[in-house]
Each structure stands twice: as structure tokens, then as C-alpha cells.
Amino acid sequence: MSDLVLLLLNFVSALSVLVLVAVSLGLIFGQLGIINLAQGDLVMVGAFAMYATRELPFLVGVATALVLGLLLGVVLERGLARALYGRGLMPALLATWGVGIVLRQAADALYSSTPHAVAAPVGGSVGVLGVDYPTYRILVAVVVAVLVAAVLAVAYRSSLGLRMRACIDNLEMAALLGTSPQRMFMLVFVAGTVLAVLAGSLAAPIVGVTPTLGLSYLPAAFFAVLLGRPGSIGGPVLGAALVAFLTVLLNRFFTATVAQSLLFAALVLFIAVRPEGVRWHPPARRTRPLQPARGGPTAAS
């Protein structure tokens, strides 16, 4: 029984940071059609923000990471993303990979590649159903759950979310009906950036903070996004849950390296069987929705 509880707790822990990265990646990919290869490095930025403010209280560090994420999001959207809309897959891949390189090299120049650490705000462990588990990890799981619930609530229950999903489905129609694409793009890109940076700041006390930290999260996050319908916001959440579940299960029975190989093999198979999870669409050029818009009666076709 305690074995099962431990597995469950490990699953929740594995899910926590991954789901934030996946949702942020999915938001940017779904809304803007940009595959952001620097998403993992944004996580790293959040972790280093915590390291830079390690003398200050934990929440101050998180707030710093938030502000940094906001600024970075605005700068990147204005400076880079704007030039990439509708340009195609390769320019976005190259440009965002370049951003990732810049971020990693900047971190290396500022902090060197010697691994650093950040103290957790709460130590010790707490008993969960008879198993002792680190308190901080439970805390992170709770915070992430609230965050994801908030994101989903905004996406599916607010008018802002409705407009965002409308933009994803049919940008031109949404624009004609009064939603500014520019502002929506900026909003979504910044939201994606902030979520990734936040994920890094929450993960910092658990891991070793190095410039290449973000690369550990990228493959799993990509698979989580690809498992869902493109443009879906809830999709990456379910995708992340599946990836985390498989990860924990495989690691229970196999060595870490074999488990990782099997995980990616399974995910590749999954996606091969469900190809509609993989199609990429240019947001600016489509005139017909890929799927019918959700919510409300469909207009006369």
C-alpha cells in the first residue's frame, strides 16, 4: 500500500513542473504557431532568478522571477516573435533555438557552469497516507494545481479565454469581431513565458541550477503538447499527466536509462497512431478553421 502511495506521490511530483512547462509551450504553439525551443531555457531563467535572490525571502525571489518573465516575454514577443508569425516552421525553430543559446550562454557567463543550489522555503517531511514525503514537494504540487486550475478557468470560463480560443480557431473572424490579434499574441506569449519562468522558480530548490537545466524538461514537455490537439489548452495538461504517469511507472520497473528510452519509444508510437496530434498550422494564413469553433451553436455553414 505504501508502495502505491509513494508511486502516486512521485507521479504528482513529476507532474508538477512538467505541466507548467507543457501548458506554456502549448499556449505559444497553439496560439502563435511557434515551436519555442527556448521554453526549457526560460525555466532555467526562473531557477537562476531564485539563485540570484537567494539571500532574500523565497516569495521575493518568486516575484522577481515573475517580473523577469514578464519583461522577457514582452521583449521576446516584440523583438522576435512578431517577425516570425506566419513565416513558417524553420525560421521559428532556428530563431527560438538561437534565443535558447543566448540565454544559456548568458547564464554561463554570469554564473559559470558550476552547479548552484537554492534552499527550499520549507524543509522537513510530512506524512501522507503513511508515507513520509518532502513538504516542499507537496507545496509545489498544491501551488501548481491552483495555477493550472486558474489557467484552465480563464481559458474555458472567461470571456478573455473565449476570445483567445476564438483567435486560435479562426484568427481573421475573431479580428473582424473585435479582438486585436496583436494584443492577443502579446498576451499569450507573455503568459507562456511567465508560466515557464515560474516553473523554474518552483523547481529551483529541488534540482541543481546550471545553465543547461532547461534542456532536461524540453523533450517531455514537447511530447505532452503533441499528445493533445494543436491549439488546445487543456490538451497539454492531459499530455503531461500521461508522460508523468509513464515516467514514474517505467522507472519503477526499469533502470533510469532504459525507462527513458521506453518512454520516448512509447510516446513516438502514441503519436504515430494519433497523427492528428501533430499537424502544425500557420495562424495568420488560414481562412477556414481546422476544427469547428467550440462553445455556442455553429453558424450556418
Place this chain on the structure above:
Amino acid sequence: MAAATPLAALGGCSSGQKSSSGGAGGQTLTVGLLAPLTGPVAPEGKAMRRGFDMAVAEVNAAGGVLGKPLEVVVEDDQGTPSVATTAARKLLQRDRVDVVFGTITGDTTIAVKQLATQAKVPFMKAILDDYLHSPLCSRYFFKLGESDYQLLEPLAPFMVERFGRRVALVGSDYSFPHSYNQTAKPLLSAAGAQVVAEEYAPLGTAEWSSVIGKLKGARPDFVLSSVVGGDAIALLKQAQSLGLLKSSEITGVSINQEFYPAVPTLMNGRWGTFRYSDQLDNAANRKFVADYRAKYSDDAPIPSVTANSYVGVHLLAKAVGAAGGTDADKIVAALAAVKLADTVYGPEEISFDPGNQVLNTNIYLAQIASGGKYTISRGAGVTADPTKC
């Protein structure tokens, strides 16, 4: 007095204006420094270069080698074998260096050792390595770096005696940790230990809870960890928070001074073996540390590779002086026979092992204390590496 002049800037080409010799028979000793100045192992390359530069400056300030300043050509191998091969060829054929010095990663070492041996030019390597499982024997190859065996041989019986017989092995999943554990296992069983778990995780693993769960399940008395880099910090922190370190001691390459600033409370009181620490108390080391701190304005612990390259250049200078010329065979014979006492390692005389040309020095057993300083428990004597050449 002229200090050593690097004749080639980072990645730049030699201007070809190097005067007299290089190659066979001339009187100016030219050393080609081949180090990863950029790339993932640049910190180790930089650390090696610091010791090298310090020693060259000292040698030249004292009159140089054979009456002439020691000359240096620097090349960046970027830590990759293809670049290292090209750079080594350039050093050997264009610059006609008398000695090649450097490389950090195992694959670049193999590439350069082959080229140097073909060109019949001595090659000295400063960073620690495993020699048992990749012998790289050649009369031209001099191994300044301490070996895994030399560090594990005193550590295994000590840990078993102090903490218990059940050992868990954990490492990053690439060649070094695997050969580290291959070296450790016979030493552990000779000490009466039983390996109860052996786990590896790929480089870049941030989440260690599954591995830690398996280690905990095996109930080890101590853990021997060859996890490297940021993964080591993650492992240590998570081992602490998940309760592994409550019942098990931990040692290995993950316990080192470099990681101390990141996780001081986790490191305090942990045991390890080393050949060099800036805390070693002898006159030569006190001077070396003072000069290093003054020259580089760096208060961080001084890594072993810096001391190794520093001593290596002094060994080379003494050997060439004794050889009386820069002819390769003379240098090789002189290096094989050279002895040096009162080094930064301590007062004892050090030399290359005649069987495998590994540098034999004292190894020390120590605990990490507050501030990251090593508190030496005892000297473990000179350990010879058993690699057969």
C-alpha cells in the same frame, strides 16, 4: 626577464615567426598547450591552464629551460575530438612543438595520444583519469592526473570499516562512472563489502526520486556516487529530502570542494580521498596558493588539475634540463626518470611509475569541514596504479 609568450591566441594561427627551433635538437623548449578553452568543459580547461601559466612564468623567471625562455603555443580543442585532432596536428606539424600538454576529456585524450605517439612527441595530461580500463600505453604519454584506482584504493576499506559493509553504487550513465564502479567493485569486495544496488541515470536527470527509492530499498550503509555536475546537486538535495542520507553515508566524486558552496550543510563532515587540496600544509603549497590568489583574484578552492599542471611543467623543465636538449627521445627518457621533492603535494619525492608512467604521489583521507576546507585525517601513503603497460 621575458615571461612565456603564447605565440598563438585562442584558435588563432601561429604567426610562424617563432625563431630557432622546435622539433628535433634545438635549444628552445616549445610546449603546445591543448586545452578546451571553450565548450562544456571549459572550466576544467581554464583551471588546467592557470597552473600551467603559473609554472611557465616561474620557470622563465628563474632562467628558463636550457638557458632560454620556455615558449608556449596555445590551441583550443573545444573539448571535441575532431577539433582536438586538427589542433594537435597543427601543433605537431606547423608549430613543431617539443611537447604536447593538456586535453581534458577522454575522447580528445585518445585522439591526441595517437597523434603524439605517431609523431614521436611526448604528451603530458594533467587531469585525473581512469587508466585501468583504457590503458593508453605509450612511452610518449605521461599521466600527471591521479587515477580512479589511486583515489578508491584507500577509500574503500576506510568506508567499510567506518560505516558498514552494504554499499550502493550510483552514477551518471556514461563511460566514466561505469569504469569508476568497475574499478571500485574489486576494491570493495576485497574490503569485505557487498554491493547491494547499482543504479545509473542519464546525464541531465533532474528528478532522482525513483533512483533514490531503489537505493533506499537496498538499505545501504553507504553510497558511492559517481554522479557529476548539476545532477549531483539534484541527487544530493533529493537524497536528503527523501530520507536516504538519514540512514546512509555518501561519498565518491559527487562529494568534492567544487560543490560545497551549493550544498554546504549536506557536505559537512563527509569523507573523501584526494591528492591535492589548497589546504595542504607545506611551504611549496603555501607559496603556490598565495601566488594563485594574488594572480587570479579567486578565492574558490583550487582544483587538483591546476596543481597537476603546475607540477607537470616543473617536472618537464627539470627533465629537459637534465636531458640537455629538446630531442624527443632525450625528453622521454628524462621524464621517465625525473624525480621532484618538496612539491605542492608535500615533501615526498614524486616520479612517474616506470610500469605505466602514472605520477605516483601521496593520497590523503579527509573530511569536508565548514567553509569547504578539507580536514586531513591521515595520509594514505603512495598508491601505485596497477595498470599494466
